[in-house]
Amino acid sequence: MSDELGRRRIGRVETGSLTGRYPRLIGKNARLGDHGRGPVSTTVTVETTDGLRGWGLAGAVPGPVERFVGRTVGELFDPVTGVVDPDARALDLALHDLAGRALDLPVHRLLGTAGPQTTPVYDGGIYFSDLDARDRPAAGVVLADVAEDATDGFAAFKLKIGRGHRWTDPADGLARDVAVTRAVRDAHPDAVLLVDANDGYDLATTLRYLDATADCGLFWLEEPFVENRSDLEVLRRWRDENGSSLLVADGETCPDVEAVVALAADGLVDVLLMDVIGFGFTAWRSLVPRLAGLGVASSPHAWGELPKTLYAAQLARGLGTVVQLEAVPGRVDGLDTSAYRFDGRSLGAPDLPGFGLPEPGSGPGTRWRDLL
Incomplete structure (x- = not known):
């Protein structure tokens, strides 16, 4: 599996956003005020030079994304353990998605499918x-x-x-x-x-x-x-x-x-x-x-x-x-x-x-x- 990821090189990293919509105003909890009507989430998409793409929520904007361009997927991600480069932490979910697509496996199979359906x-x-x-x-x-x-x-x-x-x-x-x-x-x-x-x-x-x-x-x-x-x-x-x-x-x-x-x-x-x-x-x-x-x-x-x-x-x-x-x-x-x-x-x-x-x-x- 690592050979497949080692030969794929990152050609582009893009950030975007998703708008969530709750069914109503979500109010307070014990510590925090109103939670609003839905969040705007940051996403990141990683595309390889041969056009394969993986995406996911980023949690935070992953800094200057140009630093990942030209590196192989295998330098950032090991299918057995996950993200191996701390600088790529914001790409965690996108790299899991990309690896699953590259290997034609659902993410749960990368993890071992040890749990129930x-x-x-x-x-x-x-x-x-x-x-x-x-x-x-x-x-x-x-x-x-x-x-x-x-x-x-x-x-x-x-x-x-x-x-x-x-x-x-x-x-x-x-x-x-x-x-x-x-x-x-x-x-x-x-x-x-x-x-x-x-x-x-x-x-x-x-x-x-x-x-x-x-x-x-x-x-x-x-x-x-x-x-x-x-x-x-x-x-x-x-x-x-x-x-x-x-x-x-x-x-x-x-x-x-x-x-x-x-x-x-x-x-x-x-x-x-x-x-x-x-x-x-x-x-x-x-x-x-x-x-x-x-x-x-x-x-x-x-x-x-x-x-x-x-x-x-x-x-x-x-x-x-x-x-x-x-x-x-x-x-x-x-x-x-x-x-x-x-x-x-x-x-x-x-x-x-x-x-x-x-x-x-x-x-x-x-x-x-x-x-x-």
Whole structure:
């Protein structure tokens, strides 16, 4: 495989953009203000001198792209490990796509296809919309958002909690968090429910919330507080004493990755969440085998930009250990994602070269309901 990439030389590197569109204004979480109506993402396309092209989100503009022209693909990328030149980190996804196309292999095959064909997926777009509709009960406003996303086929939902961290009185915020959680569970008794505090709780508030929602069958609790061993040990004891199967997910926000891995190795964190782009696709390839050896699950953070979910689906099928995929409701202008299959509860990566995503063009792009 490396011989094929070693003979192909880069002739051009182009940057571009994609416009994402959420189904509604996505509001606040525990730490941040409104998330808007959709992001504009930077893309990068790498073209070889013989006209083969690969593209992907870049995360950030990859600096002067001329420095890559004339180099071989093999100098920047190894199909067994990923990007090998640190200067090419912003090309991570584009090079994976290009390598898959050059070798006529889906990215998950480059990674080993060690995971299942499909992976559970949840709707990550349920934020604090109630805070902008103060004349209506919090639960009713959030239930409307859940119902809207359910029309796209979603049967699993992650609810943001932590309203009292900056937006309301702490006691009122916790009461709203509990009311919303219970209302969604009552309205969707068969749904998978996850909750995410974005480090907006302390330990005492976390335990009060869990006591009040113990019968709601939550799948995971994400970032309840800034990760630290002593508080996580208390949370572990609460889970053990209550016979709870609740998973603790962490590692998204500015993580000390080695410290989080150590906490996971000791059974204090169950699912690691570093971002699929910010942490890196290549970095995930290196980390997952370690996690598998420790019996630790993963769920690469994918909020914000819809293609990130599709990249995470390739990681899941390629490497395994991914317990949930985070989905971004809405669409991306001009992006055809129809090769990916979604059944409401799980998402499958296609058996097409690269990421199986045509280069963006014109048109409205596909929505999640179009993948059903």
